[in-house]
Amino acid sequence: MRVRPLAAAAAAALTLAGLAGAAHPARPNPANPTPAELRSARQALPANDGWASTGPGTTGGSAADTAHVTVTHNRAELVAAVAGDTPKIVFVSGDIDLSVDADNHHRDCASYADPQYSLDAFLAAYDPAVWGRAAKPSGPIEDARVRSAANQGLTVKVNVGSNTTIVGINKAHLSHGSLLLSGVSNVIVRNIQLSDAADCFPAWDPTDGDTGNWNSLYDLVSLTGATNVWIDHNTFNDGDNPDSGQPLYFGRPYQVHDGASDIIKASDLVTVSWNAYANHDKTMLIGSTDTVGVDVGKLRVTVHHNRFDNVFQRAPRVRFGQVDVYDNYYIATSPDYQYSLGVGVQSSIYAQNNYFSLKAPVGNVIHYWKGTAITAIGSLVNGRPTDLVAAYNAANDPDLNPDAGWTPTARTHVDPAWAVPALVSVLGGSH
Ligand code: CA
Ligand code: CA
Numbered sequence: 001m002r003v004r005p006l007a008a009a010a011a012a013a014l015t016l017a018g019l020a021g022a023a024h025p026a027r028p029n030p031a032n033p034t035p036a037e038l039r040s041a042r043q044a045l046p047a048n049d050g051w052a053s054t055g056p057g058t059t060g061g062s063a064a065d066t067a068h069v070t071v072t073h074n075r076a077e078l079v080a081a082v083a084g085d086t087p088k089i090v091f092v093s094g095d096i097d098l099s100v101d102a103d104n105h106h107r108d109c110a111s112y113a114d115p116q117y118s119l120d121a122f123l124a125a126y127d128p129a130v131w132g133r134a135a136k137p138s139g140p141i142e143d144a145r146v147r148s149a150a151n152q153g154l155t156v157k158v159n160v161g162s163n164t165t166i167v168g169i170n171k172a173h174l175s176h177g178s179l180l181l182s183g184v185s186n187v188i189v190r191n192i193q194l195s196d197a198a199d200c201f202p203a204w205d206p207t208d209g210d211t212g213n214w215n216s217l218y219d220l221v222s223l224t225g226a227t228n229v230w231i232d233h234n235t236f237n238d239g240d241n242p243d244s245g246q247p248l249y250f251g252r253p254y255q256v257h258d259g260a261s262d263i264i265k266a267s268d269l270v271t272v273s274w275n276a277y278a279n280h281d282k283t284m285l286i287g288s289t290d291t292v293g294v295d296v297g298k299l300r301v302t303v304h305h306n307r308f309d310n311v312f313q314r315a316p317r318v319r320f321g322q323v324d325v326y327d328n329y330y331i332a333t334s335p336d337y338q339y340s341l342g343v344g345v346q347s348s349i350y351a352q353n354n355y356f357s358l359k360a361p362v363g364n365v366i367h368y369w370k371g372t373a374i375t376a377i378g379s380l381v382n383g384r385p386t387d388l389v390a391a392y393n394a395a396n397d398p399d400l401n402p403d404a405g406w407t408p409t410a411r412t413h414v415d416p417a418w419a420v421p422a423l424v425s426v427l428g429g430s431h
Contacts, residue, residue, distance in 0.1 A: 031093045032071055033169050041069075041089045041167045045188065045230045049412050050271030050302025050324065058228040058271070060165035060188030061088040071169075072096070074104045075177070078158060085162040085184075092192055093170045098156050098177020106176075109200035112152040116144035117201070126204050128250055133206040149201040149217060156197065156218060160187055168192035168234075168430055175239055178218040181226040188230045191430045194220040195239030198256040204249075213252055219259035223267040230271045235430040236260035237278045257281060259314070264288040268298040276429030278309040281336075287319030290345045290370065295320040302410065303328060307424045310334050317342025317369060318349050324408040325351040327415050329424045333359045341388075343371035348404040351388070353378040353417040362386055363395030373401035380417040 033041065044059040045052050052058040061068070068088035072078040075098050081090040099107045122145060124130070126137045137145075156177035160166065162184040168191040175195045181187050199216035206212040220236050223229055238257055246254045260277050262285040263270055277283050287299050299321030308315045309331040316323065318341075330340050337360050341349055351374065356365060358381050365381075365388050366374060376388040389402040415423060 031073065031170050033091055037091075037167075037169050038069075041091065041165055045271060046412060048410050049230075050273065050304065050410050051269045051300040051322075052228050052230045052271035052302070053410055054300075055269050056186070056228060058186055058188060058230045058269075059163075060186060060230065061090070061163055062165060062188075063087045063163075064089045064165075075100050075158070076102075076104070082158060082160045082164055082166060087163040088161075089165045089167065092166060092168045092172040092174060095171075095173045095175070097175050098158060099152075099175075100155070107155060109152075112148055112155070112200055114144040114147040114151065116140060117148045122204075123249055126206075128206060128212070131206070133212060136205055136207060137203075145201050145203070149199065149203075152200050153217065160184060162186050164188070165190070166192065172430065174220075179221045181221070181223045181229060183225040185227045185229075187226065187228075188232070189221060189234060190230075190232045191234065193235040193237075193430045194260075195237050196241045197258070198241055199258065200256070202254060202256055206250075211252055212250060214249065214255045216256050216258045218257075219262040221261040222259070223261070223263040223270065224265040226263075226267045226270075228269045229267070231261055231273070231275060232271070233274045233428065233430055235276045235278070236280065236283075238280055242279060243281055255281065259283065259285050260311075262286075262288070263299065263301055266294040266298045268300050270301040272301060272303045272306060274305045274424065274428045276307045276309065276424075277311050277315070278307075279311070281312045283308065283311040283314045284316035285314050286316045286321050286323055287344060287347070290319065292346070296346070299323070302408070304411075305415075305420070305424050305428060307331070307428050308340065312336050313338040313340075313367075314342055315340045317344060317367075318347040318371075319344035319369075320346045322348045322404075322406055322408075323350070324411070325349055326353050326408075326411070327417070327420050327424075328354045329421045330354065330356045330358070330365075332365075333357060335359075337364070339364055339367035341366045341374065341376070342369045343367065343374050343400060344369040345371060347371045347374075348406055349374045349376075350404050350406065350408050351376040351379070353414060353420065355379075355417045355420045356381045356386075357421075358382060361395065362388065362391040366392040366400065368396060368398070368400070371400070373404050375402065375404040378417055383418075
């Protein structure tokens with residue numbers, strides 16, 4: 001077991017508090033946290049910093065005793081360290097591949113495949129010319145796909161317990177897996193690059209949209225029934241496995257990626273700040289079903305000072321929640337860009353002082369997903385003050401009400417939109 005309690009190092013950090021302002025204190029072992037990193041790992045979400053500061057607030061593992069401060073270097077160490085509800089600080093040091101065997105060797109997709117599954121057999125069985133488009137796949141080959149996917153999930157999903165701070169050092173990078181925050185509370189995830197949670201066994205749904213779609217399972221960070229969560233200064237992308245490299249099957253992109261940071265199933269009181277999202281399709285889904293049920297009154301999320309660079313949709317897409325979206329920078333210049341702000345069932349997005357670099361028509365920034373209202377004020381599009389709701393309404397029907405019906409109060413500091421691109425590009429993301 002290489003997980004090392006940091007009792008001695010944490011004690012040293014206290015005595016070295018005077019170094020707080022020193023630039024880049026010496027790092028005798030680059031894989032271990034510096035005193036400054038130990039101190040920042042003890043930070044709770046500041047007062048009033050978004051929805052996650054409300055209710056009981058979000059302290060993560062900041063109260064951990066020194067026996068529950070660990071540095072992890074591989075999947076097995078990480079899985080062990082983040083489990084359970086004891087307050088704990090878990091450093092992610094360097095590169096950690098989450099798709100590995102017990103000896104920490106990479107597992108490829110073939111290693112997860114059920115003996116009864118092959119992509120060729122799947123494509124032959126469920127080709128719309130053979131199977132039609134009226135029903136989702138069923139039968140032995142679909143069952144084998146489901147078994148294969150379950151097999152992969154056992155390895156690539158990392159279950160994070162309550163009262164946890166996960167923080168990256170030494171250019172932390174989690175690849176080929178998903179942090180799953182399921183039914184937990186009080187979690188902080190900071191300063192980590194998360195890449196390419198590719199699903200080896202996408203599902204074919206011929207009934208999704210007019211043409212059918214390939215859909216995948218794993219978000220880089222997935223919140224389901226999670227409350228008081230702070231996602232801060234992380235970098236999210238598809239790594240070296242971009243969607244553009246995937247084939248078309250049945251005329252549709254073989255989509256192996258799902259969300260970057262999805263927030264669903266009655267999750268609540270979440271702050272998503274200073275992250276860098278890049279080169280990804282479905283980015284941030286807040287609420288996964290139109291069903292009027294557990295999500296009502298929940299899904300309250302603050303999204304501020306994030307950089308959405310070349311992401312195509314869902315930044316965020318919202319159902320039910322009061323969601324505050326301010327001071328974000330959208331670089332939306334790809335021909336594959338779809339929309340940024342998705343107005344779903346009973347959603348209440350309050351968007352303020354966001355900056356858009358846009359090639360698409362301005363009316364595309366907001367997208368109708370059966371909602372009725374959105375506030376969008378102080379927006380700049382290519383440097384010009386722009387009324388996004390008026391632009392949407394001029395180009396689309398039904399019109400949206402430009403008043404979401406609430407005003408956010410849990411904010412620390414709102415920057416003018418003109419300052420946002422430089423601020424988030426310089427200060428945002430993991431490092
Ligand atoms: Ca998802
Ligand atoms: Ca209209």
